[in-house]
Amino acid sequence: MRSFSFVCEILITAVLLFLIPVLFFSYQQELLLQGYARYEVTYFTDSIRNTGYISAKRYEEFKKKLAATNHVYEIDLTVYEMYRNSGEKESFCLGTYTDTILDTLYKQGKWYTLHQGDFISVSIMRKDTGFIERMIRMFGIADVGMAGVPIRYGGMVRDECF
Secondary structure: OHHHHHHHHHHHHHHHHHHHHHHHHHHHHHHHHHHHHHHHHHHHHHHHHHHOEEOHHHHHHHHHHHHOOOOOEEEEEEEEEEEEEOOOOEEEEEEEEHHHHHHHHHHOOOOEEOOOOOEEEEEEEEOOOOHHHHHHHHHOOOOOOOOOOOEEEEEEOOOOOO
């Protein structure tokens, strides 16, 4: 019976000295990476809003900065252009989405130009799981749910450069 209690003490000690600090610091690291990704989305979106265009170079830099987090992200770009009928009191909104924008950037080799008053929205969603999610799932603890949380940011284009 003494040997059983000794083994239990070793297991509890290993959990308290190793596993709990690893889980705590992994969770803190995931929070920092999520904050970094949020900052990069905000910076990328604001640079588009201020300049009025999306270039392939700027988009590649954005993807490279997100890749520095060692996570896989799905990036969604949406541009809404407002059109007003001058003769009547009606307006409509035309949406342009990621596929069309990337087609303009890469296949046509041009900038995607926005106009003052257009609305740009950038959204990213993490597609993989981090260390903390895998550890929590392995031990059956409650899920922290960081993998599927989208980060969205957007606003009206000011077009201050042109």
